[in-house]
Amino acid sequence: xxxxxxxxxxxxxxxxxxxxxxxxxxxxxxxxxxxxxxxxxxxxxxxxxxxxxxxxxxxxxxxxxxxxxxxxxxxxxxxxxxxxxxxxxxxxxxxxxxxxxxxxxxxxxxxxxxxxxxxxxxxxxxxxxxxxxxxxxxxxxxxxxxxxxxxxxxxxxxxxxxxxxxxxxxxxxxxxxxxxxxxxxxxxxxxxxxxxxxxxxxxxxxxxxxxxxxxxxxxxxxxxxxxxxxxxxxxxxxxxxxxxxxxxxxxxxxxxxxxxxxxxxxxxxxxxxxxxxxxxxxxxxxxxxxxxxxxxxxxxxxxxxxxxxxxxxxxxxxxxxxxxxxxxxxxxxxxxxxxxxxxxxxxxxxxxxxxxxxxxxxxxxxxxxxxxxxxxxxxxxxxxxxxxxxxxxxxxxxx
Numbered sequence: 001x002x003x004x005x006x007x008x009x010x011x012x013x014x015x016x017x018x019x020x021x022x023x024x025x026x027x028x029x030x031x032x033x034x035x036x037x038x039x040x041x042x043x044x045x046x047x048x049x050x051x052x053x054x055x056x057x058x059x060x061x062x063x064x065x066x067x068x069x070x071x072x073x074x075x076x077x078x079x080x081x082x083x084x085x086x087x088x089x090x091x092x093x094x095x096x097x098x099x100x101x102x103x104x105x106x107x108x109x110x111x112x113x114x115x116x117x118x119x120x121x122x123x124x125x126x127x128x129x130x131x132x133x134x135x136x137x138x139x140x141x142x143x144x145x146x147x148x149x150x151x152x153x154x155x156x157x158x159x160x161x162x163x164x165x166x167x168x169x170x171x172x173x174x175x176x177x178x179x180x181x182x183x184x185x186x187x188x189x190x191x192x193x194x195x196x197x198x199x200x201x202x203x204x205x206x207x208x209x210x211x212x213x214x215x216x217x218x219x220x221x222x223x224x225x226x227x228x229x230x231x232x233x234x235x236x237x238x239x240x241x242x243x244x245x246x247x248x249x250x251x252x253x254x255x256x257x258x259x260x261x262x263x264x265x266x267x268x269x270x271x272x273x274x275x276x277x278x279x280x281x282x283x284x285x286x287x288x289x290x291x292x293x294x295x296x297x298x299x300x301x302x303x304x305x306x307x308x309x310x311x312x313x314x315x316x317x318x319x320x321x322x323x324x325x326x327x328x329x330x331x332x333x334x335x336x337x338x339x340x341x342x343x344x345x346x347x348x349x350x351x352x353x354x355x356x357x358x359x360x361x362x363x364x365x366x367x368x369x370x371x372x373x374x375x376x377x378x379x380x381x382x383x384x385x386x387x388x389x390x391x392x393x394x395x396x397x398x399x
Contacts (some may be wrong), residue, residue: 046355059112064337080114136266
């Protein structure tokens with residue numbers, strides 16, 4: 001009989017869900033708020049989004065290392081979620097781009113602090129035979145929040161006549177609930193509640209991160225170049241003439257598909273080749289980008305957005321599981337941190353390039369470039385030297 005997914009992982013999924021409801025209520029409206037209310041250009045929006053997302057991913061390397069050094073995960077995750085909740089009121093209070101950028105960066109620093117310890121906590125809690133399903137479940141619940149947030153934003157925008165700030169205030173409530181669920185509903189595993197450990201980034205311990213892990217890092221970075229910020233999906237809808245109050249429904253559609261597909265594909269990842277499944281996800285992304293580049297109407301937009309959601313469901317939990325499979329347990333926090341550092345730099349580059357192409361050549365150029373980078377990722381996937389072996393489970397004697 002296969003092991004069951006522990007209740008603590010369900011709780012972590014709910015924590016992610018509540019925070020994503022809050023974040024996506026704001027983020028689904030933020031590109032329009034910046035462009036229409038504050039007069040910010042697409043290039044600047046791309047830079048802001050790239051800085052914000054890459055900040056989150058870069059901070060993960062430090063929180064991941066710290067969680068390995070302490071041998072504890074929950075406290076750092078709790079700090080990260082608390083920072084995210086703290087940042088939310090400042091979006092409503094902002095009267096210029098400066099405070100929006102500051103709030104966005106604080107929010108993403110919080111995401112960076114919590115990300116690697118939370119992912120390592122999932123890996124610690126989940127039995128190996130259901131690890132893919134566990135990551136898929138957490139990602140699925142996270143994504144339920146990601147479509148409920150824009151759905152609520154749309155409802156409130158219609159109810160309150162496009163009042164951005166009122167919606168931003170409502171978003172504070174689920175952020176606070178997220179912190180409470182984590183504080184009360186998740187217990188640290190015994191294996192990470194002991195004495196403080198030695199420095200996890202010493203040369204002898206880092207040698208345990210072998211070639212299989214570093215291949216996953218390179219692959220994830222190239223993949224991130226193809227997967228620029230979802231803010232450009234919002235801007236694509238606006239460019240096609242979708243009314244401002246209804247634009248968040250684009251993120252609803254994408255995240256409904258994402259949420260519905262993340263757990264099934266996580267379950268499938270426990271039963272088939274990871275590289276084949278990832279290759280399929282890249283193929284879906286290419287088709288999505290081509291549709292979004294060529295479309296002139298709502299049907300093409302919705303089809304492209306739906307396929308974007310499918311590729312997210314196929315790949316995001318899978319990449320997290322691949323890191324867990326190729327990194328030893330005492331170094332999982334560090335492994336997620338380094339992986340996300342590389343992906344963060346790629347995200348910054350991708351979002352700046354996407355915004356520049358948008359301003360210079362129009363929306364189509366942004367999505368054609370995304371398709372090109374996805375094709376490059378497929379070539380890298382075909383070139384890889386074989387399925388990565390699981391990481392060694394025995395730490396060095398000095399650990």
